[in-house]
Amino acid sequence: MQIKEYMKKNVVSIPKTTTIGEAAAVMVEKHVGILPIVNEQDKPVGVVRLNDLLELEMPDFIHLVEDFDFVHDFGAVETTRPTHKQLAKSVVTIMQSVTTIKEDCGLLRAYASMLQNDLNDLPVTAANGELVGIVSLVDIGSAILSMWSKE
């Protein structure tokens, strides 16, 4: 019942040297919502999520106006794209701190960590800290629920 039995082993990660534009291209190509950022030793140093990239296109008023129910159309915002300058910046400038889990961790323990940190994905590391996989909320949840019918 360890995480390593349920995790995705072909985890897509990016090096610290990646630009924001390149990270976005990887996300589109691999159709993933989170990219762990790793150092030279393949250890995770941060993550960039779909939300972090989409934030670049979000209008400022979303964070300032309490409710925007009366705005039915975002107008010019819908077609405003990040500038070349923004896309050429290193992904490190927008990366978030990473919460990882060891590959021998139990399922419920892993789920509790997700719940506490409000996460949907957890990069999994080996004992030496190297990135070996990634597990999503659905991976863990369905693994736990599948036990119910077996016992």
Add this chain to the structure above:
Amino acid sequence: MVLATVSSSLIFLVSLGLIFSEKIHRMIIGMAGAALMVIMGKLLGFYSESQALAAVDFNTLGLLLGMMILVALLEPTGFFESLAVWAGKFSKGHPVRLLVLLGTVTTVVSMFLNNVTTIILIAPVTILICEILGISPTPFLMAEALLSDTGGVATLIGDPPNIIIGSAAGLTFIDFLIFSLPIVVVVLLTTLLLLRYLFRRELAVRPRKMKTLMRLDPAEALHDRKTALKVLIVLGAAILLFSISHLFNISPALVALSAAGVALVWVRPDVKKTLEQIEWSVLFFFAALFIMVGGLDAAGVFGNLVRLLEGLNAIPPVWFGVIVIWVVAGLSAVVDNIPITIAMIPVIQGLGAAGIDIGPLWWALAFGAGFGGNGTIIGSTANIVVATLSEKTRTPITAKLWNKRGLPVMLATCAVATILYILAFPLFPR
């Protein structure tokens, strides 16, 4: 008596210095200074508790509290947001028209309600409108900050300095409408014209999404129409009463507090939430400043000041007012205008005792304190609020930008106010 004069002056000046340094919250300094003043007064026998209590101008505090309660009730209804949306829609997305409409709405609202509340609620919707249109919000945000201070000068209840001046000089709501409002209207037009010129490049951009703006509905932004209507009716009645209260010898404070009482009974809000919206620190700070100034008076400081100022009789009265406008404006540009106003009042009263005609000087004080705050990014709370808000956007307003676009407006408005002051000088009540 020398010891009383020196110690009370020292307490007041050190407190003022600390308030101006803006390192410790002004309310904390005020409370400490007021307590120290009363203790020193008791020790040296120049000031007592009952004198301290009598020094607090409850007319100012009551008026402020009453208006704060009304605003606290109006704030959550979406009324302010709806006004901004209406201005946006009515402008049809033309930048210059948008500048004039948002600027005028801000001015008019600030004439009756707290400037900071007005800005906090209108500025986010301004950013929303500009983002939908695909234009820079900077000219509009700066116009709102500059004009909320300007609008406040127009009426007795528009701005705390006016309330204090009105109370100290016995000026009525009507006095402000006669002598201040016309000047503010000219200043508003000057500001809009000047901003039109200073931001000519930004305002020349043709918005891409004018049609989208037309689909915004002000009625939808107003999510509690019933409450908004009730508070506006009470507010309207209060404004009407303000303008006739002097005929029946009713204080503006009684009008404001009664209006707040009526509105509370009618709306019956969550009291805890409403009270949270009241700026208690402002009320405490005012009370503390009044107690300190009362101590100075009791210690005989102003009597001495009058003797010092007697030589100033030689200056023609018109120029005296002009000096007051610019000195107060200069001070207000770098620090909060409330302590400046409260400290200037005994000085002007002292001048009155020295035989100088002070009737017009009250107006000079109001104009200087009101328009001066526009000079720098930290000159007024409204400016600070707008700058802080813009820092959360892609187009932050910097101190450098303010010096380029805001300072000229302050200088121009003070110049216009000076010219109008000189022209109106013979008309001011004595």
